[in-house]
Structure formats: C-alpha cells, structure tokens
Amino acid sequence: MEVKVAVFGYLRFPPGSIDSVRPHLMTFVEATREHDGCIAYDVAEDLGDPGLIRFSELWPSEKSLDAHLTAPHIAPWREAAKKLGLQERVFTAYTTNSQRLSSVKARHNKALLVTSGRTRRYIVMVWRSRKGDKFIGS
Numbered sequence: 735m736e737v738k739v740a741v742f743g744y745l746r747f748p749p750g751s752i753d754s755v756r757p758h759l760m761t762f763v764e765a766t767r768e769h770d771g772c773i774a775y776d777v778a779e780d781l782g783d784p785g786l787i788r789f790s791e792l793w794p795s796e797k798s799l800d801a802h803l804t805a806p807h808i809a810p811w812r813e814a815a816k817k818l819g820l821q822e823r824v825f826t827a828y829t830t831n832s833q834r835l836s837s838v839k840a841r842h843n844k845a846l847l848v849t850s851g852r853t854r855r856y857i858v859m860v861w862r863s864r865k866g867d868k869f870i871g872s
Contacts, residue, residue, distance in 0.1 A: 785821075
C-alpha cells in the first residue's frame with residue numbers, strides 16, 4: 735500500500751502521570767491499528783524527556799486520516815488524556831510521493847524538511863547518540 739500522508743507529533747503529560755496514561759494509550763493505539771486503515775501507527779515514550787510521547791503515522795490517503803480523526807475511539811482517548819493532565823499536543827501532517835530522497839543533510843539534532851527534485855516535502859527525523867547521528871526513515 736502506498737503512503738500518501740505521514741503524520742509526526744507528540745503529546746506532553748506531567749512525568750508523574752505516564753503510568754496512568756499507558757493503559758488508555760494502548761487501548762487507543764490498538765483500536766486505531768485495528769479499525770482505522772493506517773499503514774503504520776507507532777507510539778513511543780521519549781526516554782530523554784519524561785512525559786513526552788511521540789507519534790509516527792502513515793496513512794494511504796487524506797480521507798483515511800480524516801476518518802481516523804472522527805473514529806469512535808478518539809473521544810474517549812482525548813477525554814482520558816485531558817483528565818490525566820495533557821499539557822501539549824502538536825501534530826503535523828505531510829503529503830508524500832513514492833520517490834526516495836537522493837541526499838539528506840542533518841545538523842543540530844533537529845527534524846528537517848528536505849526537498850526532492852520534484853519539490854515534494856519529506857521529513858527526516860534525526861536523533862543524536864554518543865556514537866553519532868542516527869537517521870530514521872528514508
């Protein structure tokens with residue numbers, strides 16, 4: 735299945751509430767993967783920033799993403815997140831095409847927008863470790 739939309743984002747909770755957030759988040763993620771038609775829906779706690787949960791989503795169309803945003807399991811998750819002290823919610827969606835990047839430059843431990851020859855936007859996520867930069871995605 736071809737990826738048409740990529741979504742990257744994060745939620746920030748008080749670090750002390752993460753143990754209570756996990757069961758609600760797992761229920762939400764499992765329902766999303768089972769019912770919403772995503773290609774990939776990945777969630778991870780940021781080990782270097784307690785309370786930060788990162789999301790990476792791949793969708794076959796904007797229509798499938800829109801359907802996810804109105805799915806029945808969204809409202810209970812948002813209500814639980816609010817009650818558990820959600821402090822910040824940031825998500826950005828990017829359209830994609832099937833071309834692969836020919837070159838990538840990364841600096842300063844940041845996510846970068848890179849342009850291909852056809853001026854389509856891609857996001858490349860970079861994280862810094864003691865052994866150097868690691869690239870996630872292509």
